[in-house]
Amino acid sequence: MVQRGQTFCGQVIVNFLLLFICNTVFGTATDIFCLKSIKDSLGDLYGYLKSSWDFSNSREGLICRFTGVECWRPNENRVLNLKLSNMELKAQFRRTIQNCSSLTGLDLSMNKLCGKIPADVDVLLPFVTTLDISSNNFSGRIPKSVANCSYLNYLKLDQNQLSGRIPGELTPPTRLKTFIVTNNLLTGPVPKIPHVPAESYANNSGLCHLATAINYILENFPDDPPRTHEFMGKCEFQFLRKPPGGPNRRLCDACGCDIRGFLYHDMRRNVHDLHPRCLNLKRTISDDSGMKLKLKDKVPSNSVCVKCNRKDLNVATKGPFRGWCYMSFCGNYCYHVFCLKKKLILDNWERGYFNVASSSSSSSSLVVRTGRSSRNTRVPSDGSLVTSAPSPSTSYSTPKGLFPVAMVFLAGLISLYLSENPVEFFKVLADVLVKVLPRS
Incomplete structure (x- = not known):
């Protein structure tokens, strides 16, 4: 058994x-x-x-x-x-x-x-x-x-x-x-x-x-004349609705991000590209604490970005990709345009938490909200990112039905503030209309 x-x-x-x-x-x-x-x-x-x-x-x-x-x-x-x-x-x-x-x-x-x-x-x-x-x-x-x-x-x-x-x-x-x-x-x-x-x-x-409306705005408004930029030598940038050369990958020289739509393309040498927002970056910006940052074409040799702790951007290219940066006037703090603009500002702007306090035609003051908890994020004079609660009188709530209208109005103010060229207003306006109006 x-x-x-x-x-x-x-x-x-x-x-x-x-x-x-x-x-x-x-x-x-x-x-x-x-x-x-x-x-x-x-x-x-x-x-x-x-x-x-x-x-x-x-x-x-x-x-x-x-x-x-x-x-x-x-x-x-x-x-x-x-x-x-x-x-x-x-x-x-x-x-x-x-x-x-x-x-x-x-x-x-x-x-x-x-x-x-x-x-x-x-x-x-x-x-x-x-x-x-x-x-x-x-x-x-x-x-x-x-x-x-x-x-x-x-x-x-x-x-x-x-x-x-x-x-x-x-x-x-x-x-x-x-x-x-x-x-x-x-x-x-x-x-x-x-x-x-x-x-x-x-x-x-x-x-x-919204294809018909957007195409009408872009095709019937006067052509945007070629642009230049002090960092790009003799380049002449022409506004294009899509990157030239088909599906080949193109990067913005300023922020290092992929260009998938509207851009300014160097028609002279056919190698440089800029996002419309990057071409219109302010030469100087400041925060509520009074610290001023100046736009540079690269991170200085003796410095690194405070945000990512790198000199070059982490971009998949054959060689180092410098990218533009903002440097404090005192020389102690440096931020890649990618880190400051993309990570800190634009991501929040897409969520509707971005405010721009106007100061002058050559500089801007940035206040960025970090979420629905109604807290402000600033770049103070010591270079760190801190948050503080808003004043009791500040209210950020927006009636649900008026939110699309507020977004369009805000986009218009931002575009006119960033550039005196009215073409930029219609480009940003079309971009925001796509986001806020119901899809068919």
Whole structure:
């Protein structure tokens, strides 16, 4: 009796181990096959995959050391994320990607991939949370099945040749928090996706989202004459509605951020670009404490940015990216335009918490609210960021029905304050109208 019991327990253990080993080997084999098929099908001009993806050794955890491959565990051949951005890869979207059955993140941005997005993308990538195929040459429609990717919360399709309508299935309920389709050939109505700003749909002339009104303003108002800037030598900047050269990535020389819509482009040398806001940056700014900052074309050699503690911006370029900065008159405090303007000011402005206190045509005083708790953020004379409660008489509440009107009025004041050129007013006005008026 005891012997029969021991035999039965032994069989159970052996069967369990076999089942576990078979499942493990199957998962490993399919993921390896997935990567092999990707390597064989992609045109790898610079050999990023050829030099790294070597399948001659079959040990566990081998693929986890491949360029662009992240595994669930360091010693387990199960692909978690594929990050193959900016590798000059050429091919179409391969269906064999479904063999990476545990994949949650796929980044193929800034390559030369083409063709259509598979109609059953939800079957190929059932667990994907992040999908970035921006800055390629994909064409055709955005498949409706993308709405069936139950875990997807980050989707970037900008800088392609996608056409047709944006699937209405992407409207709530959806997990999407980031959805960007700028610079495509899309048409039809814009779906109402929460948390997605109007800028995410920019430069799709066929989209029915105030397109007629905006185009009328931009095309019928007198042309903006070429601009110059003291930091940019003999450059002549011309206002353009979209970056030249198609989906190639372009960065603003002042703040280092991507340029995805309106810009000023150097028509003389064709290498420099500036956001309209950056071209009109005030030469001097000050805060409530009286500390004044002066605009510089780069961080001085003996200083670093107080905000990020870096001299150069953390931007993915071949060489160091300096970017402009604001330097205190005393020389002790320095802030990248990116850190001061993008992180501190514009992010809050987009949320409706930005106020500008007018002082003069050559300088500005900045008061930035940090949230609905009605606290002010300032850059005091000691260079640190502090918050203080507003005075009892200050009220920031706005009637809900008047909020869009207030935003348009505020945008007009800011644009006229930043630049005497009325063209800037209409550009900012169009930008804010897109944000505050209901989408069709």
